[in-house]
Amino acid sequence: MNCPYCGSEGTRVVDSRPSDQGLAIRRRRECAACGRRFTTYERPQLEPLMVRKRSGVQEAFNPDKLLRGLLLACEKRPVDPERLKRFAYRFEDQIDAPEISTEAIGKRAMAFLRELDEVAYIRFASVYREFDSVERFIEEIQRLGGEGEP
Ligand SMILES: [Zn+2]
Structure with a gap:
């Protein structure tokens, strides 16, 4: 200093x-x-990382939501869930700013998945770009997962 x-x-x-x-x-x-x-x-930084949605609404970053999205994208893929957990729970530590956009979160998650599994990456990328929240992404992934099942 x-x-x-x-x-x-x-x-x-x-x-x-x-x-x-x-x-x-x-x-x-x-x-x-x-x-x-x-x-x-x-002293510890108690203010959470804020996520700015496309709508302009802000909410506190929630690693569980990010993890759910990653787990869904990797469903039935040979990906160790521990790696997804590490990514989600250490995500906040990687961000050197008080807030981040949903787009930026999506880009980082896509870059991460791309290294892990091509199919998971494509699932995530094709859906995430269209949505302004992880909840809506999860709904969409679930909808896609329901199609073409025997
Ligand atoms: Zn001095």
Whole structure:
């Protein structure tokens, strides 16, 4: 972290302790260039990743919804569900922004599925692009799954 006084990159932590009853970490830092000390607090980010739908409506990102969509796309395909779970539950950590569009989620999911299974990728891609929510995508996948079954 750069020094807030002189902008130097050469700062080091001189003390680190729990703060706010363990909900934060307080760090005392010292700048090697100007010698001044400053304090930083590290705390968990409690605001969820927001998803912006095409309609403009926002909702909190829900990894379970994403996982359901992925599982449906991979139905009867030789894909380890654990890999889908890892993708869905670590998804939020990959996004370095407070919000993301449904299109961007779909693109990332498609890129992921493309590496895993071509059929799952095509199922997901052909349907997801048309919809503004994972719920509607799931409905559509279920509808498609019902056709042509013996
Ligand atoms: Zn400094």
